[in-house]
Amino acid sequence: MPIQDSSPLARPAGSGRARGEETRRRPRPDDTGTVSRRTSRGLRSERLAPYVLVAPALLIIVALRLWPLLLGVNFSFTGDGERNGMMVGLDNYLEMFQDATFQSALRNVGLLVLLLPVAVAIPGLLATFIYLRVPGHRFFRSVYFFPAVLSPVIVGAIFNLMLAFDGSLNTVLAVFGAGPVDWLGDPDVAMFAVVGVQIWATFGMALVVFLAGFATLDPALLDAARMDGASLPQTIWHVIIPGLTRTIQFVFVTTMIGMLTSMFGLLYVMTSGGPEGSTYLPEYYIWIQQGQMNRPALASAASTVLFLIMLVVGLLQISVLRRAGRED
Structure with missing residues (x-):
C-alpha cells in the first residue's frame, strides 16, 4: 500500500505561494478605511471641478452685468x-409711458418684431444657396459678409447719399x-428704410452662423430628398429647416437683440430720431434722456423697460420655435 505522507511539508505545489499572495492582497482594516477615504475625496473633487471652472465666469457676470443691472433698476x-x-x-x-416719443419707440419695437422673420429669412436663404454650391458661391460668401465689417457711421453716411430725395435710388x-x-x-417710410439698411449691414454675421449650422446637417438627408424628386422649396421646408431648428432659434434671438440695441449709430447718422420722432427706438430714447435732457433716472427706467422687452420677446420666440419644431 502506498504510504500517505501526512507531514506538513507535503503540500500541493504552489499552495503556499497562493496563500501568501492572498494574504498580501487582502487589505487590512486600516487600509480599507484609507482607500475609501481616498475614493470619496476623488469623487468629491470630480463633482466640484465643473463648479470651480465655471466660478470665474460667473463672478465676472455677476460683478459686471447683474450687479450694475440691479443698481440701474434701483436708480430708476x-x-x-x-x-x-x-x-x-x-x-x-x-x-415715460405718457411720453408720445416713448410710445412711438414702443410701436417701432412692434414693427421690428414683425419684420424679424424677414431679417432671419434673408441670411438663411443666402446661406442655403452657398451651401448648395451655386455658381460663384465663394465670391458671394465674401461679398455677403463685407457689410458686417463696416462701421454703422460709414453705412449710415453711404445710405444717406443713396436715399436722399435727389439721391441715386430715386434717380x-x-x-x-x-x-x-x-x-x-x-x-411712414423712414423707419422701414432704416430697418432695411440695418438688415443689409448685419446679416453677414447671421449668414456665418447659418453656415456653421449647415456643417452639422446630415448630407444623406439632402441626397435622399433629391432622389425622391423634392423641389428646392420642399427640401428647405421639410429637410433644412427641421435640421437647423436650434440654429434658427439662436439667430432669431440674437438678431432681435441686435435690432433693439445696436441701431443707435444708424439712427443718429440717418434720421436723428426724426421725422417727427417716427424712428425712435428705446435705446435712442435712453441716450436722449441721459445725454441731452440730463435725466439719468428716467433713462434708467427706459433701460429697465428695454431689458424686460428683450427678455419677454426672446422667451416667446424660443417657445414658439420649439413648439413649431415639435409639430414638424
Whole structure:
C-alpha cells in the first residue's frame, strides 16, 4: 500500500505561494478605511471641478452685468433734478409711458418684431444657396459678409447719399417712371428704410452662423430628398429647416437683440430720431434722456423697460420655435 505522507511539508505545489499572495492582497482594516477615504475625496473633487471652472465666469457676470443691472433698476425709482436721490416710486415709469416719443419707440419695437422673420429669412436663404454650391458661391460668401465689417457711421453716411430725395435710388426709380420717394423724410417710410439698411449691414454675421449650422446637417438627408424628386422649396421646408431648428432659434434671438440695441449709430447718422420722432427706438430714447435732457433716472427706467422687452420677446420666440419644431 502506498504510504500517505501526512507531514506538513507535503503540500500541493504552489499552495503556499497562493496563500501568501492572498494574504498580501487582502487589505487590512486600516487600509480599507484609507482607500475609501481616498475614493470619496476623488469623487468629491470630480463633482466640484465643473463648479470651480465655471466660478470665474460667473463672478465676472455677476460683478459686471447683474450687479450694475440691479443698481440701474434701483436708480430708476429715484428722481431727477430737484428730487435727485429721492425715492419717487413709479413716477418715472408713469411719465415715460405718457411720453408720445416713448410710445412711438414702443410701436417701432412692434414693427421690428414683425419684420424679424424677414431679417432671419434673408441670411438663411443666402446661406442655403452657398451651401448648395451655386455658381460663384465663394465670391458671394465674401461679398455677403463685407457689410458686417463696416462701421454703422460709414453705412449710415453711404445710405444717406443713396436715399436722399435727389439721391441715386430715386434717380433709378425715375428711369422706370416711378415718382421720387422721400425715404428719410416721410414718417411712414423712414423707419422701414432704416430697418432695411440695418438688415443689409448685419446679416453677414447671421449668414456665418447659418453656415456653421449647415456643417452639422446630415448630407444623406439632402441626397435622399433629391432622389425622391423634392423641389428646392420642399427640401428647405421639410429637410433644412427641421435640421437647423436650434440654429434658427439662436439667430432669431440674437438678431432681435441686435435690432433693439445696436441701431443707435444708424439712427443718429440717418434720421436723428426724426421725422417727427417716427424712428425712435428705446435705446435712442435712453441716450436722449441721459445725454441731452440730463435725466439719468428716467433713462434708467427706459433701460429697465428695454431689458424686460428683450427678455419677454426672446422667451416667446424660443417657445414658439420649439413648439413649431415639435409639430414638424
